[in-house]
Amino acid sequence: MSTTTPRTPTPAPARTRAAHHELEARWQRVWAERGTFRARDDGARRRRYLLTMFPYPSGDLHMGHAEVFALEDVVARYWRLRGYDVMNPVGWDSFGLPAENAAIRRGENPAVYTEANIATQAATMRRYGVSFDWSRRLETHRPEYYRWTQWLFLRLLENDLAYRATAPVNWCPQDRTVLANEQVVGGRCERCGTAVVRRELTQWFVRITAYADRLLDDTRLLDGAWPARILAMQRNWIGRSAGARVRFDVVGGGSARSVEAFTTRPDTLPGAPFLAVAPESPVAAELCSPDRAEALAACRQAALDAGEIARTTADRAPVGTFLGAWVVHPTSGERLPVWAADHVLPGYGTGVVMGVPAHDERDARFAAAHGLPTGSGETWASVDDAVARLERSGRGERATSYRLRDWLVSRQRYWGAPVPVVHCPACGVVPVPDDELPVRLPELAGEDLLPRGRSPLASPAADAWRRVACPRCGGDAERDPDTLDTFVDSSWYFLRYCSPGADDVPFRREDARPWMPAARYVGGGEHAVLHLLYARFVTKVLHDLGWVDVVEPFASLLAQGQVVNRGRAMSKSLGNGVDLGEQLDRYGVDAVRLAMVFAGPPEDDVDWADVAPASLQRFLARALRLADDVAAAGGAAPAAADVAPGDAAPGTRAHALRRTTHRTVHDAEDLLERDRFNVVVARVMELVTAARTAIDAGPGPGEEAAAHAAAVREAVETVAVLLGLVAPYTAEEMWERLGHPPSVAEAAWPAVDPELLDEETVEAVVQVDGRVRDRVTVPADVDADALRAAALATPGVARATAGRDVVRVVVRLPRIVNVVTR
Structure with a gap:
């Protein structure tokens, strides 16, 4: 290997769009032919299940998809290199409103739009090089899938966990359908942004509140494995409150003779000057005197129109009315x-609270607005003392209340799984027998899909579908016209992946046992309450029914940030949208993936305006030239292995390069386990520079050429393996040019020689707010104070912190410093 003559590297020309496509298509064919990413599922290796929140098929993939797929693929490829049998399946959450609204505009069935988008997204996913196991592919709109969603609903129904009730619900006037509480954000539909109103409708609910304690208590199993903020949101949404129920005798008013109030502060009972009731609560109607009925109706409508979130905000004038009733203070x-x-919500506790203005800000605002007394502010010694007094007097007892409400699952729209029951005049609600599933959607299109205040499945266009014989008595009956919320589809899809194609069961327990819980779930934090809570609930139900062995579906969670542009969410109206396809054509898949991973820690937002895929494209070209130089020197791939590690004598350039290589692998393992993928990229860049320097400089005086060549090959092979986590096409090209058979994804994680890890000095990476800004060389045994001082003195930190306050400096000895600013 001739490495004695330094040369000036020439920049590689940027690949054309055609060249990108040709390279990418070639390796996609190789992976497909070899079945490189299929889970073997044979028990020969330890299993790990990697799951990505599956996308909705609306248009092509966007920049957010590009980020999540790049991040999750780092994990998948790393685990394979570590010797795991990895299941990394792919699918689409393909029922839902966007497809239905598009079908109404186009005059077609939603399946046409949905399947066209799935085909487009699938092609982009394959091009993006994500190591999905396509043999496990699923789409939730297909009858072979939603048959089992309907089966799940029937299991809930037969176990008293699904029920039908008339209740005030969230209604979106734009989409003309009911929304679950979790789908209302700031009083608006989370899908279209329209202000939500309240209506009373008969709906299907799932009794998730029956699992409230377990959902809350089991979050302790996830501490340290899920982001703390996600767990906090789950706990807050469940909202368990300990307190007491207090019974009051009623004087006057309507038909009620006594009423119970829930309070978290029973010790404040002595100073309570009034009782407050949720206007839409049935208790309000029972308490109301006939002459106050009209005033209550107006108050009730105002509360329904305002919505639950707006009613509890401090900047809104409190609405209320006297009910013409009094209660007797129990002491x-x-x-x-x-x-x-209206600041009292019907689902909280009993829908009745003690008004204690001296101790509650909302009660104080209400009392001030309506001229009510504020009370004495007197309290008993403690909550426990108060409960004991109430229990001795027979006027109350300890109680618990929850913020969580039962899950509203029925929708008055077409594009979803039909609710699998029929309504019979003689038999009532009758489940569809399992052997008659799936209840397939009828073929409707265009204007027949318009809700018009009711489900399209209740319209004349669906008469033939809706009219059926009762499964129980054989008489005339009608199918339920509602469809199930898409969150029911996604509450169990991760289990279907374990038994792809099963046609006799939704999944097999013996298939799920070695994979579940999923070792890692990757997706956006926007599903912190919605999907994640429902998936946890359904897993617990299936555990109780004997279908799964686990009580939590996802052992760990990686919640990535958003991709923004110029500091704002991408939007056509803002003119800052970025087209993923155009970026892939311009820079190639590898450069875009590398940009996503290198931009910062996964949990941080990526501002596309701040990344530089063109420079990363040049870096990839430099890495590829390393393989060309090694190959040009001659010799088959194993030749360098004939040189023992000890042949690179201490103090030689080869020995220094080997130390850099082995330290890079050692550090990369630790960084990958801690999700510091961006720092791994930085370390690979350093190794590329070290290998380039070694090639150009050649062996040092008295150094054996063979030992130098072996060290160079080892470094370049290591670059190929590590680069394969992020830039798979470039890595495959490198691996092939180095003389190895495909695929680098099937290689082993490089072994580390501990003797090469001892160093006198190390290079520490210095970050500012998670972004690499400089590096500093320090003694290997540097202490935290010295490393902190050295990092703060670097020019890169000075530039990045100019005009900002340094609020914290996090030191991870001896190689990482992160400066946090404000």
Whole structure:
């Protein structure tokens, strides 16, 4: 290997769009032919299940998809290199409103739009090089899938976990359908942004509240494995409150003779001057005197129109009315007025609370607005003392309340799994027998899909589908016209992946056992309450029914940030949208993937305006030239292995390069386990520079050429293996040019020689707010104070912190410093 003559590297020309496509298509064919990414599922290796939140098929993939797929593929490829049998399946959450609204505009069935988008996205996914196991592919809109979604609903129904009830619900006037509480954000539809109103409708609910304690308590199993903020959101949404129920005798008013109030502060009972009731609660109607009925109706409608979120905000004038009823204070005997108050929510506790303005800000605002007394502010010694007094007097007892409400699952839209029951005049609600599933959607299109205030499946266009014989008595009956919320589809899809193609069961317990829980779930934090809570609930139900062995579906969670542009979410109206396809054509897949991973820690937002895929394209070209130089020197791939590690004598250039190579692998392993993927990229860049320097400089005086060549080959092979985590096409090209058979994805994680890890000095990476800004060389045994001082003195940190306050400096000895600014 001739490495004695330094040369000046020439920049490689940027690949054309055609060249990108040709290279990418070639390796896609190789992976497909070899079945490189199929889970073997044979028990020969330890298994790990990697799961990505599956996309909705609306148009092509966008920049957010590009980020999540790049990040999750780092994990998948790393695990394979470590010797795991990895299941990394792919699918689409393909029911839902966008496809239905598009079909109405186009005059077609939603399946046409949906399947065209799936085909487009699938092609982009394959091009993007994500190591999915395509043999496990699923789409939730296909009857072979939603048959089992309907089966799941029937299991909930037969176990008293699904029920039909008339209740105030969230109604989106734009999409003309009901929304679950979790789908209302700031009083608006999370899908279209329209202000949500309240209506009373008969709907299907799932009794998720029956699992409230387990959903809350089991979050302890996820501490340290899920992001703390996600767990906090789950806990807050469940909202368990300990307190007491207090019974009051009613004087006057309507038909009620007694009423119970829930309070978290029973010790404040002595100073309570009034009772407040949710206007839409049935208790309000029972308490209301006939002459106050009209005032209650107006108050009730105002509360429904406002929505639950707006009613509890501090900047809104509190609405209420006196109900013409009084209650007797259980200890003082004083008569207290009873008011309907819209800051009281019907589902919290009993829908009745003690008004204690001296101790509650919302009660104080309400009292001030309606001229009510504020009370004495007197309290008992403690909550426990208060509960004991109530229990001794028979006027109350300890109780628990929850913020969580039962899951509203029925939708008045077409594009979803039909609710699998029929309504029979003689038999009532009758489940469709399992052997008659799936209840298939009828073929409707265009204007027949318009809701018009009811489900399209209740319209004349669906008469033939809707009219059926009762499965129980054989008489005339009708199918339920509602469809199931798409979150029911996604509440169990990760289990279907374990038994692809099963046609007799939704999944087999013996198939799920070695894979579940999923070792890693990757997706956006926007599903912190919605999907994740429902998936946890369904897993617990299936565990109780004997279908799965686990009580939590996802052992760990990686929640990535957003991709923004110029500091703002990408939007056509803002003119800052970025087209993924155009970026792939211009820079190639590898450069875009590398940009996503290198931009910062996964949990941080990526501002596309700040990344430089063109420079990363040049870096990839430099890495590829390393393989060309090694190959040009001659010799088959194993030749360098004939040189023992000890042949690179200490103090030689070869020995220094080997130290850099082995330290890079050692550090990369630690960084990957901690999701510091961006720092791994930085270390690979350093190794590329070290290998380039070694090639150009050649062996040092008295150094054996063979030992130098072996060290160079080892470094370049290591670059190919590590680069394969992020830039698979370039890595495959390098691996092939180095003389290895495909595929680098099937290689082993490089072994590390511990003797090569001892160093006198190390190079520490210095980050500012998670982004690499400089590097500093320090003694290997540097202490935290010295490394902190050295990092803060670097020019890169000075530039990045100019005009900003340094609020914290995080030191991870001896190689990482992160400066946090404000």
